[in-house]
Amino acid sequence: MSQQPVKLTAKGRATRQRIIEGAAAEVRTRGAVATTLDDVCRATATSKSQLFHYFPDGREQLMYAVAEHEADRVLLDQEPYLSDLTSWAAWDAWRDAVLARYREQGTTCPLGVLMTQLTKVTPASREVTTRLLEQWQQRITDGVRAMREQGATAPDLDPARVGAALLAGIQGGVSILLQTGRLTHLEAALDVGISGLRAGA
């Protein structure tokens, strides 16, 4: 599915973004299934024809854009640390940012809800989470490699494997949080993972 089906001016891009953000807020409140295009028009003060100008394929295309927006937020909330894990101070700040994000989010996962409800609409939505996981893991892996190059970890450590393990721990910690309301597992996964990395030097 093409994300930007029409060439947009700066003003057009801003309007499109405003519609996506308004739709995301509606979806967070009502859920993806219950959010209609009329709801989005009302919430964003947009006409139906304006909405179809930006999303010619309609509801499905808009929901896909909302999913991409929520996925981007997951990564953005971890910045500027996630993209620059080049010192243990940055790793600690990243750990705190991840915990703060999920503590605030609590037992609702906007992207998770959207995904559960969108897969009934389009399998293409699955791409969004797969891409999110890949980008997330890549950044963690880059950080592990940076620390190894500084001699701050075991020299024979496999950055991709450690990155995959850390991402798995975060995903599992978040899924247990969603189920139980407790942050313990996410915290343990980050702390045991990072201290394991540090201990190897």
Next chain:
Amino acid sequence: MSQQPVKLTAKGRATRQRIIEGAAAEVRTRGAVATTLDDVCRATATSKSQLFHYFPDGREQLMYAVAEHEADRVLLDQEPYLSDLTSWAAWDAWRDAVLARYREQGTTCPLGVLMTQLTKVTPASREVTTRLLEQWQQRITDGVRAMREQGATAPDLDPARVGAALLAGIQGGVSILLQTGRLTHLEAALDVGISGLRAGA
């Protein structure tokens, strides 16, 4: 919800178990939503009145029993290793058993499907997964403590925290497997987790 509402003879318990296993097979094939009591009666050659003798509260109670049965299987598939993680050989055998279980299961999670569909029916079903996670983590934690007592890990290691981190890694690895079909993350979580434990000695 009481699990055994009536005192059962050995023969009664066997019949009840046969109904649960038959219902579990139906749910695995059709999904929880589509499985009717008539399906279960047909599949297990049981009459409606017999079924209500064992499950007086009806469908909801039967589905709860099916969820418990699937949760028990998750732990049983990891035995005899999970309950006796007292040597590195046992840890390695456990790791292999976990990977083999999920490799075979692939991208469908019978308990997950059941949970997603049951929470619409009864919040009590959530207890089943919470209890599963607790028992799972307790056994891993017991294993970590056993290794620490042998001096095979760092002496100051916190078994509960390491158990929580390992469980998070497994949960995340399984959820990524369900989404992508790849076992890489589960494998990395187990291998990095166990080698981190070993490296601390």
